[in-house]
Amino acid sequence: MDRFFGLDKVTAHDENAALLTTVHDPVELGLVQSIMEGEGIPCAFRERGSGSTVKVIAGYSMVGTDVFVPKARLKEAEELLDAYRNGEIVEDDAVIPADEV
Numbered sequence: 001m002d003r004f005f006g007l008d009k010v011t012a013h014d015e016n017a018a019l020l021t022t023v024h025d026p027v028e029l030g031l032v033q034s035i036m037e038g039e040g041i042p043c044a045f046r047e048r049g050s051g052s053t054v055k056v057i058a059g060y061s062m063v064g065t066d067v068f069v070p071k072a073r074l075k076e077a078e079e080l081l082d083a084y085r086n087g088e089i090v091e092d093d094a095v096i097p098a099d100e101v
Contacts, residue, residue: 031084043077
């Protein structure tokens with residue numbers, strides 16, 4: 001079904017940007033944006049399919065929002081996002097595993 005509506009493909013984006021992740025929740029979108037802004041990594045957001053229309057009506061996109069970062073900073077952004085998702089604390093260039101806190 002996703003293929004029929006074009007939801008299985010990454011949205012059109014700048015060729016200098018790389019897909020970091022796709023989120024389906026406005027809270028997670030805000031967290032990802034906050035993490036990237038906190039580290040000075042610019043990010044852009046694109047709704048998949050008719051997501052922007054759905055977002056206006058429902059308040060959030062049920063089909064997902066693609067998050068893009070500059071290709072040159074993709075690895076750094078992935079590491080930050082992985083640390084957040086794994087419950088690790090990031091302190092000034094050092095990642096502290098959650099079980100050591």
